[in-house]
Amino acid sequence: MIVPFGHVLLLAGVLFMLGMVCAVARRNLVMILLGVEIMLNAATIVFIGASLRWQEMEGQVFVLFIFAVAAAEVSVGLALIISVYRRTGSVDPNNYNLLK
Amino acid sequence: MTLSAILFYILSGVILAATVLAVTRRNLVHAVVYLVISFFGSALLFYLFGAPMLAALEVIIYAGAIMVLFLFIIMMLRVGQFQEEMFPLSQWLPAAAIAAVYIFVGAVLVYTDPTNREVLVSAVATPQAFGRYVFENHWLAIELVSLLLLIALVGALFLGKSSPHRQTPESRRET
Amino acid sequence: MIDSGFVLPTLALVIFVTVLPAAAFVAIMIFLRPYPRWAAGASITAISVSLVSAFWLIFRHWHIEVPIQYTVRWVVSGDLYIPFGFLLDPVSLLMLIVVVAICFLVQVYSIGYMSGDPGFSRYYAFMSLFAWAMTSLTVSPTLIQLYIFWELVGLASYLLIGFWYEKFSASEAGKKAFVMTRFGDVAFFLGLLLVLLHFGNLNILDLNGPGVAEQMAPGILTLSVLLIFGGIVGKSAQFPLLTWLPDAMEGPTPVSALLHSATMVAAGVYLFARMFPFFSHSSIAMSVILAIGTISMLAASTMAMVSRDIKRVWAYSTISQLGYMIMALAAGGYFAGVFHLTTHAGFKALLFLCSGVFIHHCNTNDMYEIGQRGGRRLVAPLICMIIGAAALTGLPPLSGFYSKELILGVLADRHNAIWVAAGLLGVFLTGYYTFRLIFIILFPASISEDHSGHGQDAHDNRLNERLMVWPLVVLAAITLVLGFFERPLEHFIGLRHTADAVPTSGLHWTLYISLGLAAASVGLAWMEFGRRGAAQIGFVERIPVLNAFFSERWYIDRFYRFLLDRVVYNGIAALCAKNDEKVIDGSIDGFGRGTARTGRLIAWLHTGMVQYRLLIIFAVMVLLGMYVAF
Numbered sequence: 001m002i003v004p005f006g007h008v009l010l011l012a013g014v015l016f017m018l019g020m021v022c023a024v025a026r027r028n029l030v031m032i033l034l035g036v037e038i039m040l041n042a043a044t045i046v047f048i049g050a051s052l053r054w055q056e057m058e059g060q061v062f063v064l065f066i067f068a069v070a071a072a073e074v075s076v077g078l079a080l081i082i083s084v085y086r087r088t089g090s091v092d093p094n095n096y097n098l099l100k
Numbered sequence: 101m102t103l104s105a106i107l108f109y110i111l112s113g114v115i116l117a118a119t120v121l122a123v124t125r126r127n128l129v130h131a132v133v134y135l136v137i138s139f140f141g142s143a144l145l146f147y148l149f150g151a152p153m154l155a156a157l158e159v160i161i162y163a164g165a166i167m168v169l170f171l172f173i174i175m176m177l178r179v180g181q182f183q184e185e186m187f188p189l190s191q192w193l194p195a196a197a198i199a200a201v202y203i204f205v206g207a208v209l210v211y212t213d214p215t216n217r218e219v220l221v222s223a224v225a226t227p228q229a230f231g232r233y234v235f236e237n238h239w240l241a242i243e244l245v246s247l248l249l250l251i252a253l254v255g256a257l258f259l260g261k262s263s264p265h266r267q268t269p270e271s272r273r274e275t
Numbered sequence: 276m277i278d279s280g281f282v283l284p285t286l287a288l289v290i291f292v293t294v295l296p297a298a299a300f301v302a303i304m305i306f307l308r309p310y311p312r313w314a315a316g317a318s319i320t321a322i323s324v325s326l327v328s329a330f331w332l333i334f335r336h337w338h339i340e341v342p343i344q345y346t347v348r349w350v351v352s353g354d355l356y357i358p359f360g361f362l363l364d365p366v367s368l369l370m371l372i373v374v375v376a377i378c379f380l381v382q383v384y385s386i387g388y389m390s391g392d393p394g395f396s397r398y399y400a401f402m403s404l405f406a407w408a409m410t411s412l413t414v415s416p417t418l419i420q421l422y423i424f425w426e427l428v429g430l431a432s433y434l435l436i437g438f439w440y441e442k443f444s445a446s447e448a449g450k451k452a453f454v455m456t457r458f459g460d461v462a463f464f465l466g467l468l469l470v471l472l473h474f475g476n477l478n479i480l481d482l483n484g485p486g487v488a489e490q491m492a493p494g495i496l497t498l499s500v501l502l503i504f505g506g507i508v509g510k511s512a513q514f515p516l517l518t519w520l521p522d523a524m525e526g527p528t529p530v531s532a533l534l535h536s537a538t539m540v541a542a543g544v545y546l547f548a549r550m551f552p553f554f555s556h557s558s559i560a561m562s563v564i565l566a567i568g569t570i571s572m573l574a575a576s577t578m579a580m581v582s583r584d585i586k587r588v589w590a591y592s593t594i595s596q597l598g599y600m601i602m603a604l605a606a607g608g609y610f611a612g613v614f615h616l617t618t619h620a621g622f623k624a625l626l627f628l629c630s631g632v633f634i635h636h637c638n639t640n641d642m643y644e645i646g647q648r649g650g651r652r653l654v655a656p657l658i659c660m661i662i663g664a665a666a667l668t669g670l671p672p673l674s675g676f677y678s679k680e681l682i683l684g685v686l687a688d689r690h691n692a693i694w695v696a697a698g699l700l701g702v703f704l705t706g707y708y709t710f711r712l713i714f715i716i717l718f719p720a721s722i723s724e725d726h727s728g729h730g731q732d733a734h735d736n737r738l739n740e741r742l743m744v745w746p747l748v749v750l751a752a753i754t755l756v757l758g759f760f761e762r763p764l765e766h767f768i769g770l771r772h773t774a775d776a777v778p779t780s781g782l783h784w785t786l787y788i789s790l791g792l793a794a795a796s797v798g799l800a801w802m803e804f805g806r807r808g809a810a811q812i813g814f815v816e817r818i819p820v821l822n823a824f825f826s827e828r829w830y831i832d833r834f835y836r837f838l839l840d841r842v843v844y845n846g847i848a849a850l851c852a853k854n855d856e857k858v859i860d861g862s863i864d865g866f867g868r869g870t871a872r873t874g875r876l877i878a879w880l881h882t883g884m885v886q887y888r889l890l891i892i893f894a895v896m897v898l899l900g901m902y903v904a905f
Contacts, residue, residue, distance in 0.1 A: 001102050001104065001105070001219050001220070001221065001222065002102070002104040002105055002108055002148070002149070002219065002220040002221075002222055003104075003105050003108045003109075003219065003220060004216060004217050004218065004219050004220070005215070005216045005217075005218055005219075005220060006210045006211065006213075006216035006217065007108070007112075008220070009206075009210050009216060010206070010207065010210055011112045011115070011116070013202075013203065013206040013207075013210075014116060014203065015115065015116065015119060017199045017202055017203055018116070018119045018120060018123055019119075020195070020198075020199065020202075021123060021195050021196070021199055022122075022123040024191060024194075024195040025188075025191045025192045025195040025196075026123070027188065027191070028128070030128055030170065030173065030174060030177075031123075031128070031131065033170075034122070034131065034132070034135060034170065035123075037135070037162075037166065038119055038122075038123075038135070038138075041138070041139065041142055041162070044142070044146075044154075044158075045142065045145065045146075048145075048146050048149045048151050048154065049149060049220065051149075051151070051225075052149045052150055052220050052221070052222070052223060053218065053220055055221070055223060057225060057229070057230065057233045060151045060153075060154055060225055060230060061230075061233065061234050061237070061238055063151070063154050064154065064157065064234065065241060065245055067154075067157055067158070067161045067162065068245040068248065068249060069245070069248065070161075070162070070166065071161055071165060071166060071249070071252070072248050072249050072251070072252030073252070074166045074169060074170075075169065075252050075253070075255075075256040076252050076255045076256055076259070078169060078170070078173045078256070079255065079256040079257075079258075079259035079260040080259055081173065081177070082173065082176070082177070082259070082260050083259045083260070085177055086262065091177065
C-alpha cells in the first residue's frame with residue numbers, strides 16, 4: 001500500500017508545470033532544454049505510477065524508450081545550441097527573431 | 101500511513117524543492133546540480149514504485165549522461181559572461197497564468213475521477229522479468245530506438261563540427 | 276353647401292382670377308424675358324382680366340347666402356380625403372377684390388417706378404407669381420391647399436425682397452424673411468397635423484361648422500389653434516417674429532406696397548378671419564392671441580417713433596395695424612377686423628406708393644433728406660400722402676376712422692379695460708409717428724434748390740412720375756370713400772357666419788377719446804416737428820435709453836443673433852460637428868485602427884519571443900484538458 005494514484009498524478013503534474021515554466025520563462029537556450037528534461041521526467045513518473053496501478057509492465061517499458069529518446073534529443077539539442085552560439089555569440093532566445 | 105507512503109511524500113518534497121531551485125537559479129551550473137538532485141529523488145521514487153532497473157537507468161542515463169553533457173556544454177559556451185535577465189515579466193506572467201490554469205484543471209481532473217482514489221499496491225519488477233518482457237514484446241521498438249540513437253550521434257557530430265573558415269567565438273578568444 | 280350644379284361662368288371667373296396670372300408668370304419666364312415691355316404687358320393684361328373677373332364675381336354674388344364650393348378629388352388615402360378647388364364666401368370675395376385691385380394698381384405703378392431696371396421682366400414675372408399664389412390662397416377650400424399657397428406667397432416674397440440681389444443686404448433680408456416665416460410655418464403645419472389627426476379632415480367649412488367642439492378635446496383644440504396662430508405670427512410679422520418686415524424694405528417700394536402692407540402680411544389676418552369660428556372655440560387661445568396682438572401693436576409703434584427711414588416707418592406701422600386687426604378678431608370683432616383689413620390695404624398701399632415717388636425723385640430713403648431735397652415740391656404725392664396719413668391716424672371722414680372706431684368699440688366691450696387702453700395708446704402713438712414723418716418732409720429745416728434739371732433723363736423721370744401718380748390718385752379716392760361703405764359691407768359679410776362675433780354698435784364713448792388722442796398726437800408732432808424753428812427731435816429721441824431701445828427694435832434682433840450664435844452655432848451645430856468628427860468618423864477610424872492594432876498584436880505574438888510559441892503549445896494542452904474536464 002503506498003499512496004492513492006491521484007497523488008502520483010498530482011506530483012507529476014506539478015513537476016510538469018515547473019518544467020514548462022522553466023522552458024518558457026527563462027531567457028536562456030540551455031534552460032529551455034533543461035525544462036524539457038524536467039517535463040520528460042515528470043512523464044516517466046506518471047508512466048511508472050500507472051504501471052504500478054494497473055500492475056502492467058508496459059508502463060515501465062515505455063519509460064525505457066523515453067530515456068533513450070531523451071538522450072538522443074538532448075545531444076542533438078545541445079549540438080544545435082552550440083552551432084547557434086557560434087553563429088550569433090548569444091544564447092538569448094530573443095535574439096533569434098529572423099523569422100519575423 | 102505506511103512507511104512507503106511517508107517515503108513517497110518525502111521524496112516528492114525533495115523532487116519538487118530541487119526542481120524549483122533548479123528553475124530559479126541564475127547560475128546554470130547550480131541549476132544543473134539541483135536538477136541532478138531532483139533526478140536522484142526520481143530514481144528513488146522509481147525504486148519505491150517497483151522498478152529498480154529503471155531507477156538504475158535513470159541515474160546512469162539521466163543524471164549521469166545527460167546532465168553531465170549539459171555541464172560540458174555550459175562550460176564550453178562560457179555562458180558565465182552572459183548576464184541573463186531573470187524572469188522578465190512579459191514572459192513570466194503568461195507562463196504563470198497558464199501554469200495556474202493548468203494546475204487547477206489538473207486538480208479537477210484528478211479529483212473527479214474515482215479511479216484515482218485507488219491506492220497503489222506495491223510490486224517489484226525484477227530486472228530479469230523486465231528485460232524478458234521488453235525483448236519478447238518490443239524488440240522492434242528497441243531496434244528503432246537504437247537507430248534513433250545512431251541518427252542522434254551523427255547529427256550531434258555534424259552540428260557540433262566547427263567550420264574551417266569561420267572564426268568561432270572559442271577560437272577568437274584564444275587568439 | 277353646393278358641391279355640384281356649379282354655374283359654369285362663376286367657375287370660369289374664379290379660374291380667370293387665379294390662373295391667368297400664373298399663365299403670365301410662365302409665359303414671361305419662358306418666352307418674354309428678353310422683351311421687358313411685352314412682359315409688363317402680359318402681366319398687366321392678366322391682372323386686369325383678373326380684376327374684371329373679381330368684380331364680376333362680387334357683383335354676381337353680392338347676396339350670397341351659402342358658400343359656393345367647387346372641388347376635385349386630389350389626395351385620397353384610406354380615411355383621408357383632401358380635395359382641391361375653390362371656396363367662395365363673402366370674406367373670400369372681399370379679400371379677392373382687395374388683393375387683385377392692389378396688385379393691378381401696383382403693377383401699373385411699377386411701369387414708372389421700375390422702368391430702366393435690368394430685371395424688369397423678372398420683376399413682372401414674380402409679380403404675376405405672387406398674384407396667382409395670393410388669389411389661390413384666398414379661395415382655398417382646405418387648410419392644406421391654403422398652406423401650399425401660403426408657402427408660395429412666401430417664396431414670391433423672398434424672390435421680390437431679394438430682387439436686387441447684387442446688394443448684399445437685400446439678399447440677406449430675403450433670406451431672413453423666408454427663414455423667420457418658416458418658423459411660423461412649421462408651427463402652422465404642426466397645427467394642421469394635429470387637426471388632421473383629431474378631426475379627420477381639413478376642409479374649412481367643416482372646421483368652421485358645429486361638429487368641431489364634439490370631436491376635438493378642448494386642450495387639443497387650444498393647442499392646434501395656438502400652433503396655427505404661430506403661422507400667423509410668422510406671416511403677419513407679429514411679436515416675436517416681427518423683425519423680418521422692416522428688413523424686407525430692401526425690396527423695391529411697389530413690392531413693399533403690395534406684399535408687405537396690403538396683401539401678403541394680411542394673409543395671416545385673413546386666415547384668422549377665415550377660421551374665426553374654429554378659433555373662437557378656445558377662449559384661452561383667443562386671450563393669448565389678443566395679448567400677442569397688443570404687444571406687437573405697441574412695440575411696433577414705439578419702433579416707428581424713432582426711425583429715420585420712410586419705408587421702415589411704414590413697415591412698423593404695418594405691423595402695428597396688423598396687431599390692431601388681430602386684437603379685433605381675437606376680441607370677437609369679426610367684421611371690425613375684416614373691415615380694417617380692407618381699409619388698411621387701401622391706405623397703407625397708398626402711403627407706400629407715395630413714399631415710392633419721393634424715394635424715386637430724391638434718391639434716398641431718409642425722411643430728413645427727402646425733406647431737404649425738396650420733397651414737398653411734389654404736390655400730388657404729398658397730398659395723397661397726407662390723405663393716407665390721416666386715414667392711418669383715424670381722422671374722420673376717412674376710411675381708417677371708421678374701421679378703427681369699430682375695433683375700439685369691440686375692445687371696449689371686453690371686461691378688462693387694459694385692452695381698450697392699449698388700443699387708445701396705440702391711436703396716440705400712430706398719429707404721432709405718422710405726422711412726425713409728414714411734418715419732417717413738409718417743413719424741413721433747410722431746403723435745397725430744384726436739381727431735377729432738364730434734358731432727356733429728367734423728361735423721362737417726369738414721365739415716369741406722372742405714370743406713378745395715377746394709381747396714387749385712385750387709391751386716395753378709395754380711401755376717401757371707403758368709409759361710407761361700412762354698412763353695406765357689414766351686411767355683405769354677414770353676421771350669420773360668425774356666431775361668436777360681437778355686433779358692432781353705433782357711436783361709442785371711445786369715439787371721443789380716440790378723436791381727442793389723435794388730435795393731441797398730431798398737435799404734439801406739430802410742436803416738435805412742424806413749427807417754424809422746431810428742433811425736429813422727438814421727445815423719445817431725447818431720452819437716450821428709450822431711443823436706443825426702440826431703435827434696436829427692442830433688442831429682438833440682438834436676441835435672435837445671440838440665440839443663433841450661442842445655441843444653434845456654438846451649441847447644436849458644434850455638437851453635431853463634434854458628433855460627426857468624434858463619433859462617426861471616430862468610430863469608423865477606430866474600427867480601422869482597431870483592426871490594424873489587433874493585427875499587429877497577433878503579428879507580434881507570432882514574431883515575438885521564441886518562447887511564446889512554446890507557451891502556445893502548453894496553452895492549447897491546457898485548453899484540451901479543460902475541454903475534457905468540463
